[in-house]
Amino acid sequence: MHGSLASPLTQTAHSGFGWLAIVRIGLVQASIGALVMLATTVLNRVMVVELELLAAIPAGLVAWHYAVQLGRPLWGHASDKGNNRTRWIIGGVAMLASGSLLATQATVLMASSYVPGFALAVLAYTLIGVGVGAGGTSALALLASGVAPERRAAAAAVTWIMMVAGIVGSAFAVSPLIEPFSFERLRLVAGGLALIMVTLTVIATFRLERQAGHFGNAAKSDGVPDFRAAISEIWHEPAARRFTVFIFVSMIAFSMQDLILEPFAGLIFGMTPGQSTQLGGQHQAGILLGMIVTGIGGSAFSGKRPDGLRIWVVCGCLLSAAGLGALALAAVAGPGWLLGANVFVLGLGNGVFAVAAIGAMMGLAGAGAKTREGVRMGVWGASQAIAFGLGGLTGAVGVDLARRSLASDGAAFQLVFMIEAAAFVLAAILAVKATGGAALRAGIARQEREILV
DSSP states (O other): OGGGGSOHHHHHHTOOOOHHHHHHHHHHHHHHHHHHHIIIIIHHHIIIIISOOOTHHHHHHHHHHHHHGGGHHHHHHHHHHHTOHHHHHHHHHHHHHHHHHHHHHHHHHHTTOHHHHHHHHHHHHHHHHHHHHHHHHHHHHHHHHHSOGGGHHHHHHHHHHHHHHHHHHHHHHHHHHTOSOOHHHHHHHHHHHHHHHHHHHHHHHTTTGGGOOOOGGGGOOSOOOOHHHHHHHHHTOHHHHHHHHHHHHHHHHHHTTTTTHHHHHHHHHOOOHHHHHHHHHHHHHHHHHHHHHHHHHHHHHHTTOGGGGHHHHHHHHHHHHHHHHHHHHHHHHOBTBOHHHHHHHHHHHHHHHHHHHHHHHHHHHTOOSSOOHHHHHHHHHHHHHHHHHHHHHHHHHHHHHHHHHHSOHHHHHHHHHHHHHHHHHHHHHHHHHHTOSHHHHHHHHHHHHHHTO
16 A cells, blocks of 8 residues: 555665575574584583583673673664664674684683683683674664565564574584594684684675665664663663563573583583584574474464564463473483483474564564664663573573582472573563564554655
8 A cells, every 4th residue: 555655766765675685684693693602502511511610600701791792782873873784794793703713712721721711711702792792783783774664574584593593503513523522623613613604794795785775764864863862762662661671581581591401411411512512403403493483474474463473472482481391300300311302392482482572573673763773673682682691690500509509410400490491481471561562563654654755
């Protein structure tokens, strides 16, 4: 109906990203995911099992890289003002790659000189946090501002599916390359992964930004509000505020097992580094399938009704809770449990939840009266980063404390998995209001009016 009111020239100018351009942004997300996998999965396992450090040490480093991402709103605001998101994307991924190489070297150094190694690790995870925050926020803001409103949920699903595919692919590629395990092999693999991912990002973003349309507040050339005004507008929107709280709680639940899953596999099931890395890949494969199912099903059944994603969010949270409940049983059952299938089901629930929540996030990204996509995605990214840091640290510290107080590795992991399952149930309850459709429909209506201007 609206299309008939616009001239062919206007339609062309506002056509925005096609599917190829969306896939290219997905390649950036895949590169980010692959590099983060090395720092948060492989190096975490090496520190806990091979170096016999407390799980709280790598958890604290990962939590620090999330704390650094509190700067996401600032970086998003800067990319809004600079009108050059490509520069922020490439620079962010390059910094992330440099941080992952330093983190690998720091892990090796901690085996012989703990204090210098740990100091280097803090610097490395700082660079990782800045790289993920600057590159990831700018990539998502570019996606939100360059994709037509009716295509945003599907576009978000495609790019995040590709990010998980990057994590899964790198996990399965790295696991055989580091066997038989040695620090020298680890360094070589980390260097190759960094080089490939930075090169892929440069190729994927070449002349990409000029293809973007002008949807939402990207169309407003009369200036971006200052940072304080932008944050104030977002926080005074009830829908945006509720969604921020939902993101915070759900992402704590999502991340609590991240830093303990591979140590769990090594301590309870006796898996080698390669085997536990492959187990992490099975978890990510489940996430990938869940994202695909929700991307197709959510688009088919919800259409332009953002509240249609609510059932997907709730079901994803509850399926994740069920998978964690089963892991709690596995912690005391030990070898013989179908651990791979259990982890895959957990990932399936995580994937369903993640894509549905991201679809709602993309719908709200361009709904502000004045604020642009970069700062809004930055606010939610910061909430997610805080939650990921707290969740991962809580899970790891919880296991350390429980192992000492309960004098049983299995009982310790069981307690943490049960707490995480309860957090997912709470997230499902919060999702009912947080993913309501009124504000999202209003945002879509505003964006459609702006297309006609």
